[in-house]
Amino acid sequence: MATAFKTVEPLEYYRRFLKENCRPDGRELGEFRATTVNIGSITTADGSALVKLGNTTVICGVKAELAAPPVDSPNKGYIVPNVELPSLCSTRFRPGPPGEEAQAASQFIADVIENSQIIEKEDLCIANGKLAWVLYCDIICLDYDGNILDASTFALLTALKNVQLPAVTVNEETGLSEVNLKQKNPLIIRKHPVATSFAIFDDTLLIVDPTAEEEDLATGTVTIVTDEEGRLCSVHKPGGSPLTGAKLQDCITRAVTRHKEVKKLIDKVIKSIQPK
Amino acid sequence: MATAEEEEDGGGGGGCCLRPFSCEQGLLSRPDGSAAFIQGDTSVLAGLYGPGEVKGSKELPDQAALEVLLRPKVGLPAVTPRLGRGGGAQREQLIRRTCEAVLLGALHPRTAVTLVLQVLSDIGSLLSCCLNAACLGLLDAGLPLASLFCGVTCALRPDGRLLLDPTARQEQEARAVLTFAIDSADGKVLAATAKGSCSAEELQQCLAAAQRAAATIFRFYRDSLRRKYSKW
Numbered sequence: 001m002a003t004a005f006k007t008v009e010p011l012e013y014y015r016r017f018l019k020e021n022c023r024p025d026g027r028e029l030g031e032f033r034a035t036t037v038n039i040g041s042i043t044t045a046d047g048s049a050l051v052k053l054g055n056t057t058v059i060c061g062v063k064a065e066l067a068a069p070p071v072d073s074p075n076k077g078y079i080v081p082n083v084e085l086p087s088l089c090s091t092r093f094r095p096g097p098p099g100e101e102a103q104a105a106s107q108f109i110a111d112v113i114e115n116s117q118i119i120e121k122e123d124l125c126i127a128n129g130k131l132a133w134v135l136y137c138d139i140i141c142l143d144y145d146g147n148i149l150d151a152s153t154f155a156l157l158t159a160l161k162n163v164q165l166p167a168v169t170v171n172e173e174t175g176l177s178e179v180n181l182k183q184k185n186p187l188i189i190r191k192h193p194v195a196t197s198f199a200i201f202d203d204t205l206l207i208v209d210p211t212a213e214e215e216d217l218a219t220g221t222v223t224i225v226t227d228e229e230g231r232l233c234s235v236h237k238p239g240g241s242p243l244t245g246a247k248l249q250d251c252i253t254r255a256v257t258r259h260k261e262v263k264k265l266i267d268k269v270i271k272s273i274q275p276k
Numbered sequence: 277m278a279t280a281e282e283e284e285d286g287g288g289g290g291g292c293c294l295r296p297f298s299c300e301q302g303l304l305s306r307p308d309g310s311a312a313f314i315q316g317d318t319s320v321l322a323g324l325y326g327p328g329e330v331k332g333s334k335e336l337p338d339q340a341a342l343e344v345l346l347r348p349k350v351g352l353p354a355v356t357p358r359l360g361r362g363g364g365a366q367r368e369q370l371i372r373r374t375c376e377a378v379l380l381g382a383l384h385p386r387t388a389v390t391l392v393l394q395v396l397s398d399i400g401s402l403l404s405c406c407l408n409a410a411c412l413g414l415l416d417a418g419l420p421l422a423s424l425f426c427g428v429t430c431a432l433r434p435d436g437r438l439l440l441d442p443t444a445r446q447e448q449e450a451r452a453v454l455t456f457a458i459d460s461a462d463g464k465v466l467a468a469t470a471k472g473s474c475s476a477e478e479l480q481q482c483l484a485a486a487q488r489a490a491a492t493i494f495r496f497y498r499d500s501l502r503r504k505y506s507k508w
Contacts, residue, residue, distance in 0.1 A: 103365035115473050220377065222468075232479060235470045238366075239373025239457070242464030245483050252476045 011217055018205055025054075025211070030254065032209040035262070037154065037269050039162045047163030047187075051155040053209065055145035060155035062137050062163050066177060069125055069132040077124020077132035081109040083139045083152055090144035090212070101148075108236060109139065109152055112225050116193040116233035118160065123188050127170040131177055135163070146212040149223050149236070153195035158266055163187045191227040194262045195234075196255035198222045203241040208254065222248070224255040228263060294428075294441040294489055295401075299408075299500055301416045307392075309417025313409035315441060317399035320406050322413030326389035339381035340389050344372040346406065347394045367403060371410055374457045374467045378411075380420040389419065400444035401429035403455045403469070408493065415501065424460040426493040428486035429453060432474055438481060440489050454482045458490035460497075 006013045006024075017024050027033070033054030042048035045061035052058075069076055083105040087095045098106070112118070124133040137159065139152045164184040170177050199210035199218035210218060220240020225233040232252065237243070295316030304310035307323035327340050334341045346368045375391065391413060393406050407427030414421060431442035431450035439446060447453050452472030459466050465483065474482075 100365050100369055104369045107363050107366040111471065115471060117473075220373070227473070231473045231475055232470065233473050235454070235468050235479065237465065237468040238370040239375070239377050239467045241377060242459045242461070242466045244462075244464050245480055245487075248465060248468075248483070249476065249480065252479070 010213075014214070014217055015202070018201060018207075023207065023214070029205065029207045032258070032261075033211075035154075035265065037158055037265060039158055039269055040273060045159075046165065047159045047161070049155045049158035049162055051151050051158065053145075053147055053151045053154075054211065055143055056141075056147055056151050056211075057143040058139060058141050058148070058151040058155045060137060060139045060152070060159040062135055062159045064163070064165055065134045065136065066126075066131055066168070067134045069129060073121075074129035075125050076121040078134040079113055079119065079121065079124075079137065080134060081113060081137040081139065081156065082106055083109055083141075083148075085141050085144065085148070089141040092144070104238075105148060105152060108149055108223075108234070109137075109156060112153055112193050112195070112234050113156075116191045116225065116227055118157070118189060118191050118193055119187060120190055126168050126177070130175075131168070131170055133165065135160075144212060146210045146215045147197050150195045150197050150209065153193060153225065154262060157189075157192060157194070158269065160187055161189055161266065161270055191233070192259075192263055192266070193225045193227050193233045194255075194259040195223055195225045196251070196258045198224075198251055198254075200241045200243065206247065206251065208258075222251055224251050226252070226255045226259050228259065230256050230259075294492065295443075297408075297493075297496065299412055299496075301412060301500070301504055307417075309413050309415070309419070311409055311412035311416050312396070313405055313412060315401055315405045315408070316443065317397060318401055318405045319396040320402070320409040321394045321396055322406075322409040323392045323394070324389070324413040324417040324419075325392075326417070327384040327387035327419070328389075330386060330388035334388060335386055336381075338385050340379070340384040340387045342372055342376050342379060342381065343388065343390045344368045344375065344410075345390070345392045346371065347392065349395045349398065367406070370403070370457075370467050370469060371406060374407065374425060375410055375414065377466055378421050378423050378425055378459065379414065380422055383420050398444070400447050401441050401455075403427060404429040404441070407457050407467075412497070412500075415497070422461075424494065424497060425457050425466050426460075426490050426497070427455060427457050428489045428493070429455045430482040430486055432472070432478055432482065436478075438485055440485060452478070454479065454486075456483060456486040458487055460490075460494050463487045463490060 036052045038050040041050045042061045046064045047062040050059045085093050085102040087093045167180040167183040198206045200220040223236040297315045300312045309324035312321045404427030431439040432452040452474040454470045457467035
């Protein structure tokens, strides 16, 4: 009976739950799904992380390559993020060139990197004007069940923290670069941006960490990215139901709390693989 | 052609003022609605088609399918150097979802509404100019709307001062640039996007300034519409 009601009147079905301050999957309105993270899952990548938010699964691999730094800023390296939503992860995506959602997600991740200064691009430079690192951060969604932005940002941050770059020196005489694979150094992560997404239901109710189903039924979404100092690295509200300034402030406060939880989780997982 | 003269301060929008802005509605004959919006030296032309026939795959059974196309001044929409690779798509998504929030699409189910925004010149605050042109385009087409909206861009200078409607140079110098879409019903935030980092207090300050500026823009919308209909 309940399944039939859900199929015929999905919105009404949700409203009945929300009225009782809970959701069909048993969570409260302000409760996140179980978050798990695994690092170093891809051995061929320089850094990698697999993040699960409930059913949503995102994997991020960081591949480092050497290249000449850009002409206009010879003391900087490159970070190239890319978010892929393959047809494998959900029926809503078709094979072929990246759709609007994938492109928007890629740009969101690029903005977060730029705004938060997660890595100083100067740190990626090896020899001024000659050699620099290019970090290709490929984020691939394996299972799409909503809240892709939070999962992607989390996966990106943990993968970057997992990166070990070999020491590179430029030989003065020959001008050739020498890579020492035995000596590896971690990247310097300056900031820890963490994203928190909200879905707006019926123009008033805010629910955190929406599933794909909730995102479809919701009238809008907001994503807030904060760093450890509580500064906002991104406020992303692409249209949808209007919100008051006070509601927005509420979102920010909750995002700051969420940041602490996620940071703890990252610290724990990084610690767990460090050689004793 | 309607114009609103605002106090000006050294070329760009000085302090808490907007650059002078103006608009022209119904300037194109083929689209069902059109509007050009000029903010300082930034201008965007909007053309709106619909509600019309919809392609099979895009048809929605319960509402009108809105499509937004943002055409840059030069180059292909997908690869605009200043916006980055996915920047065009992200902006299109933001404008589309903002319009969807106010458009009463349920009154025209199984139809398509296409909004084409052509950038004519970009000297800063482009997104807010696009939003304003989009709203005036929707108004000119006479589509049913729940409320109006306007875009306001706010820049935070390195010294912490706040600047409304910045020019491209001011945007580059700024520590953070925030763009809001404000609705006319009770000044709530329809859309928000930020470049650079700022604190929560600064965000609230910018929002308050944007809401004050929005009141000026809505007054301008009203005046220009009144002028348009008084010609008959």
